[in-house]
Amino acid sequence: MNDRPSLLATHAFSNPAAVAGGLAPDVAAALLASAGDITLVIDADGVIRDIAITNVDLAAHGFADWVGQRWIDIATGESNPKIKQxxxxxxxxxxxxxxxINHPTASGDVPVRYLVMRLGQGGAIAIGRDMRAAAAVQQRLLQTQQSLERDYIRLRQAEARYRLLFDLGTEPVLIIDAATRRIREINPAATRLIGGKDGAFTDQPVATIVDPADREELIAHLGAASASDDLPALSVRLASGHEVAMSARLFRQGRAALLLVRLLPSAPVRETGGFDAPIGDVIEHMPDAFVLVDGALDILFANAAFVELSGVASVARVVGAPLATWLGRPGIDLELILGQLREHGAVRNVATILRGAAGSPEEIEISGVVAPHGGSQCYGFTIRSVARRLRSVPTAERDMPRSVEQLTELVGRMALKDIVRESTDLIERLCIEAALAYTSDNRASAAEILGISRQSLYSKLHRHGLGNLVSDDN
Known part of the structure; x- marks a missing residue:
């Protein structure tokens, strides 16, 4: 094994012995001490035999008292394996x-970065540098990075809210580059108003969205908007044919100058699923009556068919009036319909009556639905006259109800005493018809079964329209 391995760098002194031999002991010691903030001389057992401190702050933390202690004993537990290594x-x-290596002190752990080199007789020298300044810089860097990440998250959230408002807004809006006059962004409302597919107008010249006759005036208006914020709106015709009032306002994003352009249609543009006919016109010309009421059942809107059916002079006489003025039997039908609407949200083909201005009730069928309106509820009703489909209401003694169902339909149209009289006539007629059927149309036998005279039977037959005055005595 090489007795002199490389200590630090690949480009070391070519003759370290000559360098070291030319240094006086005090000079060598001064150089080692100045190489770091703290320098430890350690024997073969790991005990600190001498110490040099150039950082006064470390001396204040008691580092000068380490002489005679084992290096491993003045370090934190997680640093001990590093010292051994x-x-x-x-x-x-x-x-x-x-x-x-971290050293515990009364004011907290002090991080010191060490480089250990071998000395003669198995000893070592450890040159240490105080890392608190670097740790503080790293801490500030980490805090700055976290702050930037928080700012980035807030920016992304703000951008998401802006994008949501921009895309869902009902007002047509464009963002235009003030220098190039090209469309940077356009929301769906503006795309629908101009007439095109999503993304078709992005990065296109703004002049392409207006009628060719208005293009020069538009460019001049945008140029003026770049210099002034108090310009009145410009009336232009779009390429789709809509007349709009266009207002522009300059703003800056970074170093770029942009124009926020709002398009205000002269008439509301409704989304009708591909049909050009406005919904209001369709409702106004419906053959069936339509009426919209608020939560108190006061009329908000009525079409021409309802005005005609109710017999009033104009729609102004209807709006604001209670629906109960015309619809249903008092205290019965409207409350039942309203209860069904609140429970189920809709009713369909409910038979009731509508009391016109002439005073005569008319048979109708009504369907309704609940719809939210300005934070509250409103109700929409379609009303259809069914008088032609129903049997006429008996108005004279010669045209009596034929069944119990017809009698119940008279509730609300006739007084109770008149209904009782009609009920008596109905029962009398049903009994006579049953007696004639039982006796095979033998009137004499029928009169006997009923317990009345034949002359009285003939009179009742005539009154009920069941026969003529010719007797069957012969």
């Missing part, structure tokens, strides 16, 4: 390398 390396002739 460094001492073993010099015995084996391994190249020396710097290792950090």
């Amino acid at each position: 460094m001492l073993a390396d010099i015995d084996c002739g391994e190249p020396a390398r710097w290792r950090q």
Whole structure:
């Protein structure tokens, strides 16, 4: 084994013996002491025999009192294996390398970075450098890195919120490069207004989105917006044909000058699933009546069919009025319909009546649905007249109800005494029909079964329209 292995660098002195021989002992000691903040002279048993300290702060922490102590005893537990390894390396002739050793003190652990070299007679010399300044720099670097990461996370979160607001906003907005007049960003609302696919306008000249006749005026307006913030909105026609008021405001992002451009349509642009007809026009011209009411069942909107069905002079007479003024039997139908709406969210084809201005009730079917409106609930109803599909209501004694179902339908349309009279007539008619069927249309026998005279039977037959006045006595 080579008795003189390399200690530090590959380019060492070519004749170290000559260098060392030319140094006086005090000069050599001064050089070793000045090589680090602390220098330890250690014997073969690992005991510190001498110490040199150039860092006054280390002396204040009691490092000068280490003479006579084992080096391993003045280090922290996790540093002991490092000390053993460094001492073993010099015995084996391994190249020396710097290792950090922590020393406990009253004010906390002090990190010192040591390089151990072999001396004669099995001793060693350990040159140490105080690492507290470097540790403080590393700590500040770590804190700075963590701060940058937190700032980056906040920036990403802010960017995500901005992107969400930008994409979900209902107002058409474009971001334009003030120097090149090209579109940097465009939100979906603006894409729909201009008429195109997502991403089709990015990095395109902004002049392409307007009618060719308005392009020069647009470029002039954007140039003026780069110099002033108080410009009025510019009215232009888009390539899609929509008339819009365009307003631009300059802002800076980094070193780039950008323009925030808002497009304000002259008329609302509704999303109708590919159809051009506005929903309001469709509802207004529906053949069935439509009415929208608030939570208190006061009318917010009614179409022309409802105005016609209710018989009022104009829609202004309807808006704001309670729906109960026209719809349903008082205190019955509307409360039942409202209960079903609150429980199930919708009702369909409920039979009821609508009381027109003329006073005569009309048979209707009503369907409804619950819809949120401004943080509260509103109800939409479609109303269809079914009078032509139903049997006419009996209005005279000659046209009586034919069944119990028809009698129950009279509730709300007639007074109770009139319904009782109609019920009596119905029962009388049903009994006469049963007696005639039982006697095979023998009126004399039928009168006997019913316990009335034949003349009284003939009168009732005539009143109920069941026969003529010709008797069957012959």
